[in-house]
Amino acid sequence: MRLTFLGTAAANAFPEAFCRCQNCEQARTLGGPSLRKRSAVLINKDLLVDLGPDIMASAQIHGCPLDKVRYCLQTHPHADHLDLSHLLSRSPAFGVVALVLHFYASPETTQRAATTFVRDLADYSLLAPEAEKELNVRMHQINPLEYFSVGSYSVMAFPANHAPGMGAMLYSVEENGCAVFYGADTATLLEETWEAFRRYNVQFDLVILYHTYGKDQPGTDHLSANEVVEHAKRLRDEGILKPDGRVFATHIAHEGNPPHPELAAYARQHGYEVAFDGLILTI
Ligand SMILES: [Zn+2]
Numbered sequence: 001m002r003l004t005f006l007g008t009a010a011a012n013a014f015p016e017a018f019c020r021c022q023n024c025e026q027a028r029t030l031g032g033p034s035l036r037k038r039s040a041v042l043i044n045k046d047l048l049v050d051l052g053p054d055i056m057a058s059a060q061i062h063g064c065p066l067d068k069v070r071y072c073l074q075t076h077p078h079a080d081h082l083d084l085s086h087l088l089s090r091s092p093a094f095g096v097v098a099l100v101l102h103f104y105a106s107p108e109t110t111q112r113a114a115t116t117f118v119r120d121l122a123d124y125s126l127l128a129p130e131a132e133k134e135l136n137v138r139m140h141q142i143n144p145l146e147y148f149s150v151g152s153y154s155v156m157a158f159p160a161n162h163a164p165g166m167g168a169m170l171y172s173v174e175e176n177g178c179a180v181f182y183g184a185d186t187a188t189l190l191e192e193t194w195e196a197f198r199r200y201n202v203q204f205d206l207v208i209l210y211h212t213y214g215k216d217q218p219g220t221d222h223l224s225a226n227e228v229v230e231h232a233k234r235l236r237d238e239g240i241l242k243p244d245g246r247v248f249a250t251h252i253a254h255e256g257n258p259p260h261p262e263l264a265a266y267a268r269q270h271g272y273e274v275a276f277d278g279l280i281l282t283i
């Protein structure tokens with residue numbers, strides 16, 4: 001399984017275009033991995049996690065066209081994870097000859113997306129047969145804590161501790177004995193998620209965790225560096241991470257997090273690693 005990070009920033013990107021704080025200024029000076037776009041990830045060439053606002057720029061900058069994407073797992077409807085205009089821009093009416101896109105989301109996320117779409121982007125519902133034809137898309141509403149098949153992948157959704165009422169989901173994706181957990185956005189993982197890990201006896205090669213805030217900042221409804229450290233330890237202690245498994249942080253905010261080299265050095269000392277835009281992992 002090959003995983004490409006298309007974006008690794010929190011909602012406001014890093015550097016934040018309107019911000020002159022020390023973290024943003026240093027990131028501008030350093031460039032490279034310190035320049036982060038809003039979070040999304042590509043698995044192999046055909047599975048996208050989050051139809052995020054920056055995926056077009058990511059595809060251009062990191063040389064990874066998305067023409068083979070057949071499936072999208074949507075975590076939740078927050079604007080830093082879902083830009084519905086991409087459904088129009090990849091449609092036949094915009095000159096794109098693409099494969100059918102199977103779009104998976106919770107019922108709550110689907111409903112919010114449908115409301116936004118008909119309000120701002122088109123005069124038909126995202127859930128109408130017309131949408132399937134116009135957008136070359138199939139909508140699938142999924143429930144948490146049960147396996148479902150997505151092409152060659154076995155996927156499970158877990159309820160996120162984030163955005164109450166929006167049906168926010170985290171996902172595990174397995175293929176050929178390799179398993180990845182995408183844990184963004186969420187505050188501390190819910191006990192029912194840890195319970196499900198044990199019940200299904202999952203063992204991950206790779207765990208990707210939400211890391212909005214930095215060292216010694218309170219996590220509140222977002223994970224901070226200290227909480228990522230605790231999660232990485234618990235994942236190892238409980239055998240949910242394979243012995244050679246890796247934990248990567250994503251969704252990095254300019255508030256409290258230093259530019260990439262400094263944050264990566266901190267992470268290495270504390271049992272996890274920090275993703276950056278364009279990073280490719282093969283597991
Ligand atoms: Zn977010």
Ligand SMILES: [Zn+2]
Nearest residue numbers: 019021024254
């Ligand atoms: Zn800033």
Ligand SMILES: [Zn+2]
Nearest residue numbers: 076078163185
């Ligand atoms: Zn969110």
